[in-house]
Amino acid sequence: MLTKTEENYLKTIYSLELLHSKNVNTTLIAKELKTRASSVTDMLKKLADKDLVNYKKYQGVKLTLNGKNIAVKIIRRHRLWEVFLVNKLHYNWDQVHELAEQLEHIKSDTLTDKLEAFLNYPEFDPHGDPIPNKDGDITHHKNNMLSSVAINNNYVIIGVKDSSSAFLKLLDSVNLKIGSTVKIISKEEFDSSMVIESNQNSFSISHQTSKNLYVKKI
Amino acid sequence: MLTKTEENYLKTIYSLELLHSKNVNTTLIAKELKTRASSVTDMLKKLADKDLVNYKKYQGVKLTLNGKNIAVKIIRRHRLWEVFLVNKLHYNWDQVHELAEQLEHIKSDTLTDKLEAFLNYPEFDPHGDPIPNKDGDITHHKNNMLSSVAINNNYVIIGVKDSSSAFLKLLDSVNLKIGSTVKIISKEEFDSSMVIESNQNSFSISHQTSKNLYVKKI
DNA sequence: ATAAATATTTAGACTTGTCTAAATATTAAA
């Protein structure tokens, strides 16, 4: 049985692999987990001993199939708990991540599946992230951000890339949510901000905002 | 913030205090937590430093008000999660204790209260144990066991003292549950077993069984 | 291709919670 710490390393390595494709390096993991490179090295050796990562000195790491499966399982638990917290306990979407960080480590073969059934097999978490199924299959978002999409067409927001509380509260304040329809009215060359139309009114959003919104053409 | 281990010590000391009234001794705690007396001594010093127990060498411990409040809070979380697992996720009552042992350590000021509301403010957990309210008030069961109660009267089962899976499955097999009505038909002097009537049929139960059932006269 | 900058690993130490073995207290028995 893995410790909470080991699980968190696996999850972090998994998400870094998604971003970078090549081997994940020590420093990145350290930064992500707010720990030191030397601590990461120690842990990578342990994970390698357990056949969860392939590790060669100075070469960074890559998850083994084994390690990847476990990482996906933890992400599945995390996202299902987030759905529970928002849909059933009525938390706001900016308040659930830290709680899910704890809940994802509850060890049970049956709990995740029962929770999933109770929630009616949701496909996405409150931030639009896809929930892996029981077999670990997961379809990731295309990198289709509002920042890089054509003007004057209708799009629907399908996810947020940054799910920090600060960003989510900003979205709340302009009433943008998963499922909202948006149309780009104009772009500003100077700072890449844009005026968009949504919910029958139009307003300006920063580049920082638009590049963190996954959209799909309607 | 307390560690999971510290929380488990507090919870254990609390339940031992309920049984024994005087100071709880090192050996008992060690047995209950399946650890060694020397480990317990170490921890008692730490808990005393944090003003959670009163500890004097060789004299055992007693929870401070502070420690007691925390213990009750953990018990509250444990029992609410058990209700969730049985009522919402449809676990059987013999399968939820170990999971609740994990869930009770999720740290959140709001989660317990939201969960309680979601479950419609249950007063008892699936084993009939009372759930402390938000202020930590709790009314414990009177020690009214089926084993020591008059013959030929009607009682209702309000709780189980032992909530091991083995015992709960035995109760399932004879269809005895919280809320079941029972009447003692006869007692056997030799082994203190008794024949009882419940659900329109009568059968024999051991002393071991009857002394683990809390009942209330109808 | 050598030097400088950056990344990574090693060495040694600390904390938490645990253990065994030995020392000391308390309690029960004779």
Next chain:
DNA sequence: TTTAATATTTAGACAAGTCTAAATATTTAT
């Protein structure tokens, strides 16, 4: 009330996960 049994504490050690400082490797720049 002295001895024997039992309970408790201390001493010293270990594993997990972390840290700082120092040693090595790798990468980048000149």
